[in-house]
Amino acid sequence: MIKQFVPSEVCLKCKGCCRFREIDSVWAPCLMDEEIQDFLDKESLPPAFISMDKRIRPISNPLAQERPEEPGYTCAFFDIDKNMCKIYDERPFECRLYPFLLSMRNKKVLLTVDLNCPYAQEKLKTPEFKEYADYLTSYLNQPATIRLLTDNPHLLQAYEEVLDIAELKLPDEAQ
Ligand code: SF4
Numbered sequence: 001m002i003k004q005f006v007p008s009e010v011c012l013k014c015k016g017c018c019r020f021r022e023i024d025s026v027w028a029p030c031l032m033d034e035e036i037q038d039f040l041d042k043e044s045l046p047p048a049f050i051s052m053d054k055r056i057r058p059i060s061n062p063l064a065q066e067r068p069e070e071p072g073y074t075c076a077f078f079d080i081d082k083n084m085c086k087i088y089d090e091r092p093f094e095c096r097l098y099p100f101l102l103s104m105r106n107k108k109v110l111l112t113v114d115l116n117c118p119y120a121q122e123k124l125k126t127p128e129f130k131e132y133a134d135y136l137t138s139y140l141n142q143p144a145t146i147r148l149l150t151d152n153p154h155l156l157q158a159y160e161e162v163l164d165i166a167e168l169k170l171p172d173e174a175q
Pocket of ligand 1: 017018029056076085091095
């Protein structure tokens with residue numbers, strides 16, 4: 001289980017995550033194959049809500065019509081009234097990593113951080129951030145995690161507006 005960087009009380013007040021401007025947003029959570037199977041087995045996510053590129057397909061944001069600041073879409077698991085994830089304890093691996101992201105650039109696998117996260121921005125230069133980044137780098141470089149990324153290379157994406165934190169070991173299939 002990955003330790004969480006952003007405290008829950010901060011997340012609950014923030015209006016950034018789990019909302020998307022486009023239905024095919026690169027920020028919609030990408031699922032590992034076993035997560036897809038688990039959702040299907042438990043019938044907690046209908047197949048129609050899983051996109052061809054293995055993401056949770058965003059749904060229309062009911063608040064977007066009345067509030068111009070609200071993006072047009074949210075994650076299917078997002079409770080917009082409570083501003084929280086309905087499956088928080090079982091959220092996907094990518095959501096657990098956030099605001100950190102796995103990026104693929106120039107055939108390198110990088111641990112990056114999303115500069116749109118206000119908490120990450122605020123903490124960027126602190127010892128707390130460095131300590132967490134070191135912890136996460138070491139977690140992601142474990143053989144079991146490398147195997148997981150080798151099995152799910154679609155999790156490695158070309159994100160924009162991210163800051164590089166560390167280079168990770170490369171899953172064989174991604175080379
Ligand atoms: S699964 Fe939960 S944490 Fe992940 S994007 Fe959807 S609502 Fe947010």
